[in-house]
Amino acid sequence: MLQGTGSDVGKSLLTAGLCRLFTRRGLRVRPFKPQNMSNNAAVTIDGGEIGRAQALQARACRVPPRADMNPVLIKPHSDTGAQLVVGGQVWGQAGAGDYQRLKAGLLPEVLAAFARLGAEADLLLVEGAGSAAEVNLRAGDIANMGFATAADLPVVLVADIDRGGAIAALVGTWAVLPPEERARIKGYVVNRFRGDPTLFTPALDVIAAHTGLPCLGIVPWFAEAALLPAEDAASLATRPGAPGRPLRVAVPRLPCIANFDDLDPLAAEPDLGLDLVPPGRALPGDADLVILPGSKATIADLAFLRAQGWEIDLAAHLRRGSRVLGICGGYQMLGRRITDPLGVEGPAGASVEGLGWLEVETEMAAAKVLRDSHGVDHLGRPVRGYEMHMGRTFGPDAERPLVILDGRPDGARSVDGRVAGCYLHGLFASDSFRAGFLSTLRPGRAEGEAWEPRIEAILDRLADHLADHLDLARLAAIAGL
Incomplete structure (x- = not known):
């Protein structure tokens, strides 16, 4: 031992x-x-x-x-x-x-x-x-x-x-x-x-x-x-950034951030600077993409995000024509409303307004979804990963899913495509998805190293x-x- x-x-x-x-x-x-x-x-x-x-x-x-x-x-x-x-x-x-x-x-x-x-x-x-x-x-x-x-x-x-x-x-x-x-x-x-x-x-x-x-x-x-998955969030405080790279991705460091190894394949990209933004600092105005990560306490972390002024930063980010992606809890935050009738995350009956950039709503449920999943994104690129959530999300934008997993639609995209989210963790470990997604932010960029062989x-x-x-x-x- x-x-x-x-x-x-x-x-x-x-x-x-x-x-x-x-x-x-x-x-x-x-x-x-x-x-x-x-x-x-x-x-x-x-x-x-x-x-x-x-x-x-x-x-x-x-x-x-x-x-x-x-x-x-x-x-x-x-x-x-x-x-x-x-x-x-x-x-x-x-x-x-x-x-x-x-x-x-x-x-x-x-x-x-x-x-x-x-x-x-x-x-x-x-x-x-x-x-x-x-x-x-x-x-x-x-x-x-x-x-x-x-x-x-x-x-x-x-x-x-x-x-x-x-x-x-x-x-x-x-x-x-x-x-x-x-x-x-x-x-x-x-x-x-x-x-x-x-x-x-x-x-x-x-x-x-x-x-x-x-x-x-x-x-x-x-x-x-x-580059290997970290044990817990203690490692985030010392994770080095990569300033000066042409492609910049910002991630607000939420108190209950979860499954943040979703970000590891991005951190390994040689032309990408991953900025884990700590409390007290504004989201950078020059970010090409903001990712709202998974959260163990979506409603509480959403309140924290607002208290930090990050909602205002995100609105400015979208006005500049940049993009936002939510994963799991971050996806839930992007919708119109989050309700918790059974008290899964806190007091029963809680209901809060989401950020409202996706026309979806989330209701917390007692049963946790736990499964390995694979499929394709909305452009047919293969993806695989896992789902781990207690929320069910539905609404008009969910009719434009980000991914199809085992024949099921998952996630949502805004009409203009600049805001999207889904429940699939490990999304960026899929090499073709990662390369294609990042090329929409910076056309003509070279593809990075294959992720899974790299971990081995x-x-x-x-x-x-x-x-x-x-x-x-x-x-x-x-x-x-």
Whole structure:
């Protein structure tokens, strides 16, 4: 089990790289994360949903994603509330305090999922959540040491040296854990190192003096990690932009932004600058396209968008003749009205005006749509991806669908074609659609690299990178191989 000294230290990508590395060596490998908190989710082959990072790890293992790989998924829709997904299906809503009382009762389901995966695997690579040092949350824990103890797992700590304080993070984590949990830790990895690793050599003696733990590797910075799906929105704050490129796409960074890896294929285009606009800054006036992304809380994020003045920026953007595309929650925002009769997102009976640039309305429903989908866009270009939503959208502009999925119309286009939206996540991963859509913004541009082969190549290079910098023999021994 890989546990972190903090959130966003790179556990997910280290796990994905190790999944690919050991899979290439002929082992049956499966990823597992007992509890995840993320609005970046993926549809599974068995009709559920799991964290996007676990879907990437499954891909690294060359197996389809399954609900058992992430049996508890927490999808925040406010600072203190979240949708709880158990076994791949929506369980209900829970506040932070409610979940602390609930989580211990979820351990049997988590252990059962772990056992089912273990029955078909030579190696299970387990990813912790957040920090192993969160001893204030230890009662009933199923995310870190609570699960490691219940499943009797050896643990490797991961620290991120790029953010600073790696020595203190490792020693401090060790210091706050009780002796029986310390005994589970077999070593540590220092991740995201820049510069000369020999400069860190004296630190190894300091860490060993305080903990007795061996270093299992110092992993240099892997720049291509930015092109792989991120675990959660924490990565967006540090995602670099690309100013000065001829094609500019702006995306407002909404508080409950979801499934934002929809944007990854755009970020990889060499002539495209993707601007994730933070709160407090206006949407750029020179953007060729504004994308309203998915949202876990469409009504709340729409109110936030208006409070930021982004609705005014969007109106000016359209007056200049530019275009707007909405995906899932962003599509819902573009319509005339959003209603929530059952209280799916908040108080029952809520009804708010949308932005009104598409002649459609959305009604939230109790049943969540979860499915892989494929088809064509309105010009016949192939598309594929997945749907994950609790809204049903209808109206005159829906008679001009953006895509046809498995024979069903989905999405809508305005009469002039400058405003469009749909429910299909992964739209831009379809190379012909992406190339054709972007060429309408900048005619004559060269097509970018094929997206899916690129992800496969990055996973292979990540595995090679880890093979060069980790003590694999020692890791294999720790895992009992």
